[in-house]
Amino acid sequence: MKKIHYREWGIESPRYWGLLAVLATIVAVGGFATLYMEHQGHWVTGMTNQIVWGTPHVFAIFLIVAASGALNVASIGSVFGQKMYKPLARLSGLMAITLLVGGLIVLVLDLGQPTRLIVAMTTYNFKSIFAWNIYLYVGFMAIVAVYLFTMMERKANGYSHGVGVLAFVWRLALTTGTGSIFGFLVARQGYDAAIMAPMFIIMSFAYGLALYLLVLMFTFNTDDRPLGDALLRRLKNLLGVFVAAIFYFTVVYHLTNLYGTENHAYEAFILRDGGVYTWVFWLCWVLLGMIVPMGILFHPALGMQRGAITIAALLVVFGGLSAIYVIVIGGQAFPLNMFPGHTIIESGYYDGVDGLARAYSPSLPEFLLGIGGFALALLATFVGVRLLQFLPTSLADEVIDPHAAK
């Protein structure tokens, strides 16, 4: 491997500032939406006492899951010693932090009492996986920051491997922690499965890599930096494999659920009778989010076209948001099984009369808050690569791996 040089992102100023202005506007709109929701109270959202976590949580969880996945590219280089991935590590670390910040901000701003965050930081209930997650998130950011430092500061290079391993282990814990938020909800049928944690890990691999690929291709393209076909082929194949793995886990998850009689009703709900959730599951999660991107990525011709890879990665992101939507909101819409063997025929509080789903329709402010978090993560990424040396000047095949070149 030739010596890799890094340089700040060189996109021309007007385009750069234009891009920032667009993203900043989206962030600002999200901010106003938040102020509105916090000022009025949550009645202006679609969330209710039955669907307590709504669209903001879908975005927040997606971003947090993707954040740990974005670090994977760096881990493959440092932990698993794949030289080709080494030059990709800095951007990977940066995105791990920015995506996490974006997700956490959405999560915090949706709290009923966001100003009491200080309470959350000082009074801990150590039995709560939620409280543990606060440590996991903060620790993750700190470790990745140190990791970035060891990569970017020559004198500290020697520690890079060790810190990289730590970061990798930490990110596994983090994703497991995020998945466990659901795993602990014993009373909710859709969540009560051991497979949840590994499924979240594999989802994080795919969603993080998809976002990484998009940012990598975009920044390199706008800056006329060479991005080799061999490298791109590896990354897109990896993405294809991760999506295939989600596919596998999705199938196993639903099959094991079908195996246990007590979950039949839930399965029928998601797979057949759940209305919008069934549609989102089959159309958005399975078809557009997994089958189509796999078809593109593994297609001999399409799979090598950059435009097609971009579309595939975008679809994976879309499928990811849909998957989290089905899990988070579909899981709540399905009524609690309070009286096994009975049907609720009347209820003063939406207990799922006749087994019908509880209603939820996302509201605009919720959606704007979620999108705002997304925009914030991208904004921070673009500012980062502009100010500091995150991007290699070239990822041409002969630069990163002379032997791999055709």
Next chain:
Amino acid sequence: MSEPIDKQRRAFLATASGAAAATAVAPGVFLHAVAQAAPRDSAVTDAVRYGMLIDTTKCADGCSDCVSACDKENGLDMLVKPEGASDALWDMQRPRWIRQVKLKNNLTGRVTTLPMMCQHCEKPPCVDVCPTGASFRRADGIVMVDRHTCIGCRYCMMACPYNARSFIHENVQLKPTAAPRGKGCVESCNLCVQRRDNGGTTTACQDACKQGAIVFGDLKDANSAVSQALAKYPSVQIRADLKLNTGVRYTDV
């Protein structure tokens, strides 16, 4: 099925020190008195465990006296629909501490009506998951929310198997002193805790029920009305399979 009170009591005492510690660290818990006319300045103890037995055979179809009484006692009726809110959505967003539920047995077709509320679990999932410890269980078995530390994350609502909790979705203008409330916090039935701490022996829902379907009292006192009733009639915990050892029991479900 409810365990014999004695066995339950022993099991409870074993965990009592833990519960007491948890209560001690939860801020905002002070000066809560023990049942029956105890002074306000004595501490909450685990010598009692408050609970209820609901006799569903007595619960009358179409009656909602307990619901209105709870609304009144705890100021839920003081909340007004925010201007511009849709009726349907608001109905799903307004708080409810107790509600009527009507069930049909899938096999026999037998219909049962009963009130549902927080079941005051001995091992409450809502308390386990709460990141700040705002959800807590008092030594006397009452599970409630400390409104000063609740950050409104709603994780407890996700965890509760009984849909027992409500989030305050709107600005609160009027509130009773007995039940302070604020936008962005979660709340649920607290067995009329203000009455406990002022020496009262009943709950509002119990007082309101003309059929006498609700019996409230100390599960640990073998002579209390609720213990006597539990000893006499077969009763169940709702979702007993979750092993939460609920403090609210039902007959004939």
